[in-house]
Amino acid sequence: MIGLIDCNNFYVSCERVFNPRLDGRPVGVMSNNDGCVIARSNEIKPLVKMGAPAFQLQQLVRSGQIHLVSSNYELYGDMSRRVQSVLEEYTPEVEPYSIDEMFAHFHGFTPAALLEHARELHHKVRQYTGIPVCVGVAPTRTLAKLANRAAKKIDGYGGVCVLNAGSAELKGILQRTPLDDIWGVGGRLRERLAVMGLRTAWDLAQQDHKAIKRKFSTTLERTVIELQGKPAIDMNDPSEGRQRIMTSRSFGRLTESKAEIHEAIRQHGQRSAEKLRSQDSLARAVMVFLKTNRHRPDLPQYSPSIVVELAHPTDDSREILHAASHALEEIYRPHYRFMKAGVMLLDLIDANRQQLSLLDTPQSGAERERSHKLMATLDELNKKMGRGTVKLGTPSPGAAWHLRCAHRTPRWTTRWEEIPKIS
Structure with a gap:
């Protein structure tokens, strides 16, 4: 589940x-x-x-x-990390989906025990972090999304909904869920499905997934399979949508070398920026995370993450790599042997609908245009000559990280000088 x-x-x-x-x-x-x-x-x-x-x-x-x-x-990034740390007390397999959503795997529970486990998790996250959450559990990610929506919208669930395969409860929710409330089904797709007489998630779940693939796409085929209770969507599937973009990879061997980890972060950051531009999105923030091997209890464990805000929504690899490098400096600690590193781009917006700042000047507009041309040239060269032909090295230091945040509250959990004071 x-x-x-x-x-x-x-x-x-x-x-x-x-x-x-x-x-x-x-x-x-x-x-x-x-x-x-x-x-x-x-x-x-x-x-x-x-x-x-x-x-x-x-x-x-x-x-x-x-x-x-x-x-x-x-x-927000630190509070997200704290929520994740609580979840990891209940399951070792936690997959961040965005800064405020995480998938978790639960194995070996009876239906009654799983419901109780989910309710305890729901309570403990609020108790230990102060953050209210809703928990949806089901056989697949798509159904878990629907279960979470039910937990949030239907008061009787009390913030926790567990849907078991083949249950009357699952069937009822599918029958009451319109197509555009299904993960990955947008307005245009809904209209095309409506022409076929499909109105609800239940209608879509009754379709033959191979026929759906022939008429539509592999992406919708996977959705149908997931609605039928069989997992078909992987965490890093490129069709997941635009909430976040993550690039990560396990190392060929454990390493504590900061230089090696930095190189991996640069590669992941550049790849994430390429994906961002390919779907015409901009990112507002960058998350960097590291992981040690939890299967090696003989080694010290440390799996940090941090979110760095970007000065403005961007798809420029240089700005993203600068933020990622800054993030690594904050979280890296020597004497830990890391097995994995990753970069996640957060709070994505449509590049064609971004809201310009009132502080914009002709110079900032010209800089955006130069950035767009440079990134387009870089992508075109890598497309023609092969991915990775043109790479960016370590970003130059000295860029301004302080933003205009006239009403920003203290960074209570990460800055000693801003820690709450009791008088």
Whole structure:
């Protein structure tokens, strides 16, 4: 069985952990350089649309109707790591899907024991981190997504939903789930399926997956197989969507060499940036993680991760590698033998719909254009001559990492000088 653990209103929840006065208040989190609203509490949703420019909301802020804070990716990344560490107490197989969602594998449980296990996990994450979560468990990732949605939307589940293969409960949820609520099924695909008389997840699950592949794609075929209760989607499947892009690989041998690990991070960062550009997306943040071998209890264990905020949404390999290098400097510790490293690009947005900053100048616009041309040339050369023909070395030091974050809360968990003080 596979579980999906989704942190509720994650960015806002992180802020509320250290500022309980925000509980119950309409709270929004702003994007890089305080440009627009990128995360909302339930209370602010009737008042503020996603992506609303922050400058248009100042009257609501001054009147006390809403509360806006600057994005604090260092805090969010650390809180995500803490949530993951709690999950790893309940299962050794945890797969981050995004900064606020993680898949977990559960083996050897009876249905009753698994439900109790999931409820205990749900409680402990909130108790140990302060972050509220919903837990959905099912035989496949696609069904786990639906179970998580049910746990979140249906009060009777209390935040935890376990769907067993072939159960009447699973059938009922599939029959009540419209096609566009299925993971990976978008509006255009829904319209084409509607022409065939398919309206719900149950309708799609009854189809022959080979026929679906012939009419549509391998991606939709996998969705059908997953709806039928058989795993078909891998964690690193390129068709997973645009929430995040991850590139990682186990080393050929254990290493504690910082130079070797840095080289791996550079390779993964460049590959992630290529994937980002290929799907016309931009990233707002970069996560870097390292892993030691948990199957070697004779060796010291250390599996850190960190999120670094980018100065602005970007697909430029140079900026992504600079952030990844900065992240490695923060988390690397000597005397640990690492077996794996990875780079994850987070908070992706459509490159064709990005919101420009009010601080943009002709110079910054020209720089974006130069960046676009450079990356396009790099991709074209690698396409013609073979991947990796043109590579970037170690980014030059000295770039400005301090952003305009006029309303950023303290980085409570990662900075000694910002640790909470009790008087």
